[in-house]
Amino acid sequence: MLFRSYRFVAHEITWPSTPLKRGRPFRLEQVWLNRGVAPCYDEYRLRVRLDNGKDRLELELPHKLNTWMPDVDIVVRDRIKLPADCPAGVYKLSLAICRPGVEQPAVKMANAKRDADGWLPVTELTFT
Secondary structure (H helix, E strand, C coil), X not given: CCCCCCCEEEEEEECCCCCECCCCCEEEEEEEEECCCCCCCXXXXXXXXXXXXXXXXXEECCCCHHHCCECCEEEEEEEECCCCCXXXXXXXXXXXXXXXXXXXXXXXXXXXXXXXXXXXXXXXXXXX
């Protein structure tokens, strides 16, 4: 039996509400909470995915989840950029917790709306 003493919840996520420009970074702010009783001891990272159904971009974010203590709001701010050579259109933004360099989620977030594959769908963004 595997017992994990951490439990990550995406508490708040904010993003721009206007159409975004390809090739220009946008701000993604997240507030996370470890609802467990200890930090995790593994080297997990947040991963963001932008997917329009044909094209997919995944980025590993630099945050070290093993520093996230229980019952403390963890605020992370990132600048995400869809490359200028990607097609314009609507992209689904999702988040996951993965091992460094691995695209497959390693931790099931405690959010109820996560997909069966472990990704948390956040919103749709329009890029021009």
